[in-house]
Amino acid sequence: MGNIISDNTLKFQSSSKSKSTKSKLSLATTTKTSRSSESTYRYVDGRRFNENSKYALPNDDAEIDRLHLQHYLQRYIWQGNFCSPVHKSLKKSGARVLDVGCGPGTWILEMAFDYPNAIFTGIDISPMYPKEIKPINVDFEEADLTEGLPFADDTFDFVVMRNMVNALTVDDWENCLKELERVCKPGGFVECLEFQIPAIHLGKVSKRINEAYIKIMRTKNIDIMIAPRLEEMFTTCTTLTNIEHHVRMAPVGKWGDKAGKIMSEDLILITKAMGPVLTPLWGIGASQYEEFANESAREFEEGKSYCNIHVIYAQKYEPYRYI
């Protein structure tokens, strides 16, 4: 497992290695013109959504906080920030890393401290990443993955995409995995991490919420239960070899100690974020929906719920290795 965190405690800041002075912060001003403006957003029940995207979750400050929280939970569950065997190659000067759908950039910012010789690029359809204050080896770009990645073939040593089940249709997944494969250098690695939805041992209310949400997303051809099928999708990428698929369990609720409490908080925040999608369907108000979300939290405790997290990674075929 790459980038192992040595002790078994949940950390809410970068590891001490991450705090070293070897990486420099710069006041980099991005020169790219952003096509986003307030007019491209729509507001429902006080939450902000990107009008130009199929993505069903909000992109406001509350969602940024949730994604930070989720990042630290996932790092703890996997005891590191990645699974592919790329530690050595990322130490090399000029190694290039791409994070697709990078959100607020939590993963990239941490990786950029850990690997100061590598160059990191994050893309997202909603520019919720830091625009000015960021390490000098980090750049972010506003781009829609489904329109193709704005990079040449064979550009990156490591291509990562995490937590995108709400964002991509089944067809998008097939095309996007091929895009990740295309921009990855021969010998480089492509890695995806996704929660398996729904969580296991859910109570009545949580099940009802999940079933309704799954159904709504299906009408957009988005299958949020796709995680267990990603390995098979990787096999359709003809130059991806040595495919590895690992699954780890994340407890949901106090029964799972600190990680379980955070996982529960994450699921409740996601449930609340789904509110603007579900309340019109059920004809209920935001406060009644909030009661459902709180009932969900009680059910996690009773049922000892848990969630599986899948990591799939593969290496891009390097022709000369086989001559």
Ligand SMILES: C[S@@+](CC[C@H](N)C(=O)[O-])C[C@H]1O[C@@H](n2cnc3c(N)ncnc32)[C@H](O)[C@@H]1O
């Ligand atoms: C659940 S967040 C995950 C963020 C980050 N990868 C993480 O793990 O914290 C999904 C992200 O995908 C972005 N997104 C959705 N559709 C996208 C698209 N078509 N192209 C690029 N980014 C997209 C969203 O704006 C959001 O930031």
